Amino acid sequence: MIVAGIDVGGKNVHIVIKKDGQILGKGTGPSGIKKAEAVEQLYNEVLKKTGLTRKDVERVVATGSAAKRVVFANGFIPDAAADARGVNKLIPSARTVIDVGAEEGRAIKVDADGKVLDFAINEKCAAGTGTFVEAMSRALEVSVDEMSKITLQSTQTLSTNAQCAVFGESEVVSLIHQKTPKPDIARAVMNAIAGRVASVARIVGLDKDVVMVGGMARNAGFVDSLKNNIEMDVRVPEDPDYMGALGAAEAALVGIMTEEVKAKVLEKETVPEGKG
Amino acid sequence: MGYFCTYVPEEILYVANVLPVRMLGSHKPPNLVTPHMFDMWCPFSRDCLNQGLSGRYDYLDGIMIGQSCLHPRQAFGAWLINVPTKWSYHLSMPNAVRSPHAKKFLRGELEDFKKADDRS
Amino acid sequence: MPRNFSVGNWRISKKLTTGRKIDDEKLARKVENTYRSCSYWAKACELNKAVPAPLDEKTMFSLYVLGTLEKSNDDFADFYEKLLYPEVKDRVANKIAAVSNEQWRIIGDSQPPWGFLNVYRYLEKYGVVSAANLYTFSLIGWWKVNEKGDLVPYPTLKEQGITIKDRDHALRLLAEGELKGKLMWAPFYGAKYKVDLVNKIAKQWKIDAGIIHLNRGCEGTAQHQMEVKNGLAKMGLPVMTFEGNMADEREFDEARTARMIDLFVTETLGLKKVA
Numbered sequence: 001m002i003v004a005g006i007d008v009g010g011k012n013v014h015i016v017i018k019k020d021g022q023i024l025g026k027g028t029g030p031s032g033i034k035k036a037e038a039v040e041q042l043y044n045e046v047l048k049k050t051g052l053t054r055k056d057v058e059r060v061v062a063t064g065s066a067a068k069r070v071v072f073a074n075g076f077i078p079d080a081a082a083d084a085r086g087v088n089k090l091i092p093s094a095r096t097v098i099d100v101g102a103e104e105g106r107a108i109k110v111d112a113d114g115k116v117l118d119f120a121i122n123e124k125c126a127a128g129t130g131t132f133v134e135a136m137s138r139a140l141e142v143s144v145d146e147m148s149k150i151t152l153q154s155t156q157t158l159s160t161n162a163q164c165a166v167f168g169e170s171e172v173v174s175l176i177h178q179k180t181p182k183p184d185i186a187r188a189v190m191n192a193i194a195g196r197v198a199s200v201a202r203i204v205g206l207d208k209d210v211v212m213v214g215g216m217a218r219n220a221g222f223v224d225s226l227k228n229n230i231e232m233d234v235r236v237p238e239d240p241d242y243m244g245a246l247g248a249a250e251a252a253l254v255g256i257m258t259e260e261v262k263a264k265v266l267e268k269e270t271v272p273e274g275k276g
Numbered sequence: 277m278g279y280f281c282t283y284v285p286e287e288i289l290y291v292a293n294v295l296p297v298r299m300l301g302s303h304k305p306p307n308l309v310t311p312h313m314f315d316m317w318c319p320f321s322r323d324c325l326n327q328g329l330s331g332r333y334d335y336l337d338g339i340m341i342g343q344s345c346l347h348p349r350q351a352f353g354a355w356l357i358n359v360p361t362k363w364s365y366h367l368s369m370p371n372a373v374r375s376p377h378a379k380k381f382l383r384g385e386l387e388d389f390k391k392a393d394d395r396s
Numbered sequence: 397m398p399r400n401f402s403v404g405n406w407r408i409s410k411k412l413t414t415g416r417k418i419d420d421e422k423l424a425r426k427v428e429n430t431y432r433s434c435s436y437w438a439k440a441c442e443l444n445k446a447v448p449a450p451l452d453e454k455t456m457f458s459l460y461v462l463g464t465l466e467k468s469n470d471d472f473a474d475f476y477e478k479l480l481y482p483e484v485k486d487r488v489a490n491k492i493a494a495v496s497n498e499q500w501r502i503i504g505d506s507q508p509p510w511g512f513l514n515v516y517r518y519l520e521k522y523g524v525v526s527a528a529n530l531y532t533f534s535l536i537g538w539w540k541v542n543e544k545g546d547l548v549p550y551p552t553l554k555e556q557g558i559t560i561k562d563r564d565h566a567l568r569l570l571a572e573g574e575l576k577g578k579l580m581w582a583p584f585y586g587a588k589y590k591v592d593l594v595n596k597i598a599k600q601w602k603i604d605a606g607i608i609h610l611n612r613g614c615e616g617t618a619q620h621q622m623e624v625k626n627g628l629a630k631m632g633l634p635v636m637t638f639e640g641n642m643a644d645e646r647e648f649d650e651a652r653t654a655r656m657i658d659l660f661v662t663e664t665l666g667l668k669k670v671a
Contacts, residue, residue, distance in 0.1 A: 065651075078662065078663060080663070081663045115663060116663035116664055119636070119656075119660075123649070159304065196305075312626070346615045349619070353623065354620070354623055356587065
């Protein structure tokens, strides 16, 4: 069976197409303002890349903050549940999943089957999200990737405001004016975000293995700061930002469907031959 | 004796040969506190609790609060649940300080506190 | 000879500073009414221990309004004693449920996000009924802990066999009820006190899970909410929290909260939509 998992976030769309245990193709792109159109476009691109048509895909499950923009989805699954399923597939020993994306950071406690036992979300605060890193990288006049690299070159620990993204940005500007080395500023920013994320994670408890996913998991500087803060190892799977889409694809494999679709499937299955 | 806010009558503590220690925060992010006191509360109060949770005040024989505002009160309550504490005291303070009853009220509270302090 | 009575910071003389006279008979009746309103609201809440629960919290927010506004009012006290309580009792006897497909019973804490009470109706789509909340029970309800350690409604003056003798007696009874019976003071008595009380409610009202509104709009009722969460979790109950503000609608993210509820209810509680 060929299935698709589509994760529509505030900033990006991720798509994974699977056939049974194998990933046939994947893709990512900005979700933009017109998310439904962005999803359509990316989906068509990924299908083309994998040499498939829409008819080949039997089930589509969507997740993410804008999951409902996937108008052709057969089912939906909450984003934290998608993360849990995706991580469980790749790292079955995971018990704490930390997902930091562009607009939200969350911690998820999972069991051995990838079920969500508890969760905590960084609400009402940009200081624990990828958006904050982008803002800080602009203040430092470096790219986000560059900021990640220079974080690891830091030689001293600075104390910064860890409470608020707005105050944090003006603090970075002050540090720049004081001619503080950029790596040290970058490290201070990453430590501040890591502190915020770790605080949220401690609500659900930090049990091994701790796995990090989402776009920020690609930021080596941030992952390093997080490890230092929680004093535990943090595992990062390959393509960590695809975990939601992968989890949605896994959900599609087990038959997660909306009630409407279920009713149609049921009707189809019970209609006698020769009718309908 | 650790204490959370300025209203604690340190004079009574000194007379009882107790060293009052005003609890303060640090200059590091309060990492341990969110599971006990969520983020809307005063950062200073949360940071004080964080010091207790991190074990930085493990030399204290007890803690007390002179009731001032709800924020350190949260920290005090969470401390009592999560940090082993031998002795604690909540000293009520009058809100309506200009009321003719305020002095009498506070005197009564201080007398009760003194008795409790003597007994401990 | 005018007598002056002190109740807390009040000083009530026979002639108030307005120049009007106090009607002591009316005062006695008002105090009796307050006891009736507060006791019978608590009794109605107590009936929510039944399975299925006869009342859901959103409905209770409408029903407690009268007592919130004027619990000493004759008609309002009659409403709680002679109309509401018997009706809820009848619902229990006939198993009339607030949520007909009741699957899980949850406990809340603090006021809800007032502009978004449809959160409760959303939960009901999953068969989840909000059956208990220290705030909803005790804003006007008076309670006490009996010898067995159970939370029970505070008795009316009639049930206590008390007849008000004079003005002093009336005012002291009023003060006693407010201080001893009103458990809405519980958040101010310390974290352990509140946690123990909420745990007691969760046990007695047969609660399956907690959904706590971390309410930025009321620092009083929001005292110790994370410790309440921890306390319920230690009892083995799944608990989720969501941030909001009862007073400022701008601080509530309805879409995000709906997603969190979906996650909690479908994943952690394992429920599907039944309505």
